[in-house]
Amino acid sequence: MAEPETLLQLGIEAAREGNREEARNLFSLLTRQEPDNVQAWLWLAGVAEGPEQRRAALERVIELDPNNEMAIKGLQAMGAPLPKRERERPTEAPPSPPPASEAQAKPAAPMTEEEQFAAELDSAFDDYDALPRATPPPRADTPPEDAGKLPPMPPRSSPTPPRSSPTPPRSSPARARDEDEEEEPARRGPSPLLWILLGVIALVLIVFLIIQLFFPPGGGPAPTPPTQVVEQPTTAPGAGGEAATPEGGAVPPVAEVTPQPSEATPETTPGVEPTVAPPTEQPTPEPAPVTPPEQAQPAPVAIGTILQADGWNYTYPNQLYALSLGPKVGNFTAEQGTFLHVLVFVANNTGTNQPLPRDFFVLKDAQGRVYQARPEVSSAAVRPGVNADVGHETPIPANGLTTSVYLVFDVAPGATDLMLFARNKPDQGFVVIGRVP
16 A cells, blocks of 8 residues: 555645545545544545535544644634633734735635635645655656556565565555566566476477488388298109209208288288277366356455466455545446455466456455456556556466556445455455445
8 A cells, every 4th residue: 555645645636636536535545544644634624525524524633633723723614613622722813914915905706615724724734745755656647537546566576475474565656666677677588487398399399300200100001021932952853752852862842831910910901901990089078167256155365375266376465455446437437336446466377478357356245246347447547567567458478477467346335345256266265345435
């Protein structure tokens, strides 16, 4: 999450630009993080939605700072009673106004009570701009509705976050961007594992070519072994009809030898191809049925736990990386009631450069309602390198490195215990937020 000073500065800028709803959301978030922040309560009173919210914020300021002049004047302007110790303070005589110049001779139009209080807040916090504070994200090239997005992500030093420290360290946006620039060259070149894989593929191709060149596959009928021929003597037969050798010895008759086919070689007939039994087809195993999201009951796992589904590693790294910023993002309006912005870490191990699938994640509340992600709204809200690495529609390299992805869900107000889980792994998930305002 953003630092308190960054949230305060973003809220002040939104209030001065006229984005009261955005400023109110930012100041409300800051007061929940720091309940004793007087400046946050005072600015929340300046952009309050109604008199009751303004009076409650001013009374909270007086509880924290009983002598706060801005809060006292605000309650007096509303006609609200002051605390007892404030009513007993002696009223100081207001200073005499300076003489009006000729340029100010014309009476100005009366200001409303809200305009007067906003003007006093602006003059009271003029000195705040001179104080040293963290540099907010650039706003010159982004529309006003982009203010208040999730803060920059920590540098990606390993393919997956370490289990020993599931929560990334909080750092300023400028320092996170510098670390990302230092780590960027490590992600551009091929990894050693990729070089090894290419070498193995090349070796297999070489062996295959050698086998094809020097050991071609044989075909046709098996060769017939030559017939053994024994030459007969040409001398005249002797007594008894037996052939005589030159020395007069008898030679037994020679029998013709016929080669027998080998058991390993099938008998073939010239011109007829041997019959080969067809291979036995193996039954294809059917995939296991996937539980529908409406019937899924995922067990909650610890924040930062790494899960796997469909060749993707994913985790929800920080319990503060989910935030409701109202019903509008750019030209999109929430149909359910409000947009919930969620930041997740993923690693693409599918072997294909591709965006995170549109229906990969599912969000389910304790009331049993299921919400789908809105990739087109994510593309309008993401600021690459500032509040996330990529949006939901941006392709992610299949290099196994951790990448932060900006997700947006259209949820109903009042939803509680929202669980984020993968559609094809419905048995485990992360509780991203306890209640949506």
